[in-house]
Amino acid sequence: MILRYPGAKFAHAGVTYSIGGTVMATGVSLYEGLLGTIVEIRDGKDRETENDTPDIYCSFETPVIPAEVEKLEKAFSAFHKEPKTLQDIPLQHVVMAPEMIRVLQDRSEPPRQTNIWVVLEDWANNGEFGSSLKLFSAYEEARYTMIDMLRNELDCGLIMGIQSESRFSVMSDDNYYEAWIEGEYVLTHYRVSLEKVPLQLSDSFLLKLAESEGK
Known part of the structure; x- marks a missing residue:
């Protein structure tokens, strides 16, 4: 199964993920703290990873706080064991596991x-x-x-x-x-x-x- 059209929803472990929905990367991910948008979801035989959970593709916004940029560069440099700058780090169409992101409130609906x-x-x-x-x-x-x-x-x-x-x-x-x-x-x-x-x-x-x- 592949979902790409805006508004399409996919439920997993009690959480609903929507194409176009806003998310924030958690501490499980190298992208911790970055805001992004879900652009694609793949599950079952259409997954590109070997995970048992769905592949959730996110496009992240370029960080604007210098400290956040430095933190991101340090995380990727440590993971790859070589220096990485913001220009080296992919932000678009990044595959994330469900535990790597937290779904934020849908801004199209009145907040509770x-x-x-x-x-x-x-x-x-x-x-x-x-x-x-x-x-x-x-x-x-x-x-x-x-x-x-x-x-x-x-x-x-x-x-x-x-x-x-x-x-x-x-x-x-x-x-x-x-x-x-x-x-x-x-x-x-x-x-x-x-x-x-x-x-x-x-x-x-x-x-x-x-x-x-x-x-």
Whole structure:
């Protein structure tokens, strides 16, 4: 069997591969991290390799990040035991096994998504700076954490130490608090906020979630 026409689908081990679909090479492959497109699938007696799995032909995009180019060249040089440059590395119609690629979300369909809540913290004090980020699946848990962090700063942290200053300033709403010394914001401030962020759900994640719920 040979598939080449756009949109043709082939299922293997619970994953659907589509001609024209976008993929990313996994760490099993020398092309790790590269983005590509499936251009052909061969299975059965039409396989060109001796693998027991289908041959999935991908055309990869030329990497644009210098570090990614260097990583690719090093991987191929080590594999072939001779120096290889980007110009020596085939990117078109490359045969990949299923474990060498991960199928990305179909961009022609509306992405399935949910919301996550992000607690962001940023501060500066006496020449020291810091920040933190915490992710939550539920608003209530995220807001509890934000309030707990703020209460700690009010009771025994940065805000407690500066709120008696004459130029102490505050701005806030239900999910946001920011305090600073007027005219010295870069050197002295504290900010914590709660934000809702959409999270796109991949097919592989939904499959694993369904499998875990079925156990």
